[in-house]
């Protein structure tokens with residue numbers, strides 16, 4: 453019997469992955485963009501795909517003599533599907549870069565494929581701190597929950613908030629937000645009086661909000677992923693938590709620009725911390741918001757869109773710097789250390805951690821020209837992911 457027969461399926465697929473990049477050779481440069489285009493996280497996919505296409509429309513589809521081909525795949529936010537699609541994109545389509553990743557489990561499921569095939573993997577959405585440690589081929593253009601949560605825990609006690617109940621989605625980013633918010637608030641002399649976790653899939657916030665009402669903290673701190681914020685806001689108001697004197701504070705995932713304008717005046721005054729607001733007052737952002745909206749029937753870009761737009765920038769520049777030569781390692785090297793102006797402000801890909809360093813803003817929901825926006829009122833410059841400060 454030939455030796456090959458004894459190879460397990462896993463070893464076979466590992467061999468296929470390792471061989472894949474060497475075979476990729478023609479004048480196209482392929483980006484495999486895996487996103488949740490349907491299901492609970494569909495707005496993330498819609499925003500990122502639209503932003504990637506906008507970047508290409510503005511910057512052309514030929515870079516360093518290569519024609520850029522974007523291959524979009526819908527993983528419906530199921531990590532097993534993400535992994536299968538990534539494997540197919542690497543082995544069959546011979547993509548040069550993997551990108552997207554709407555939720556943390558999808559990014560973590562794909563990390564070993566990036567490592568084995570030496571394919572750079574640009575995480576444009578998922579935001580658990582540890583993701584960049586799952587593969588040396590991962591580069592992140594989104595954010596991390598520790599990065600954005602700490603600013604709010606500094607702001608709260610200076611603004612009359614001493615006791616807080618935390619309410620987070622029960623998975624990676626939520627657990628990061630809960631821990632880093634609590635540690636910092638406690639350090640600042642405040643107190644987390646209860647820590648509640650809701651399921652990621654089909655969450656029912658009502659029973660948790662009732663517990664918060666009974667607990668009567670000064671504020672409720674919330675993290676839920678993009679797309680779930682409007683439901684939290686609605687039930688917070690319906691249960692009369694605001695009338696009971698409980699303030700709502702959150703990461704900007706809750707007052708998501710994709711949904712904010714439909715949340716109604718009940719959202720006015722909610723203070724959040726985050727890395728991007730469609731109302732960010734820079735010339736570059738004004739142009740970005742206008743162009744995005746024009747290309748997408750009036751849709752307002754959210755923080756997912758900016759992660760996708762900047763991710764495309766990182767890929768384009770890496771291709772330019774490596775002059776279209778070399779494989780995944782050359783591309784990866786050229787992604788590390790990129791420093792540029794994004795619609796969110798100045799950003800930097802830390803060469804050591806491959807994670808994003810960026811400004812974090814405190815914002816308040818206000819009405820401007822009849823529309824609800826997250827209006828920035830303070831900034832913490834150049835914030836590294838505190839989840840990695842060891």
Ligand code: DHB
Nearest residue numbers: 555556578579677678705
């Ligand atoms: C993640 C997903 C989100 O939609 C978000 O707003 C933050 C984090 C995640 O799964 O990592």
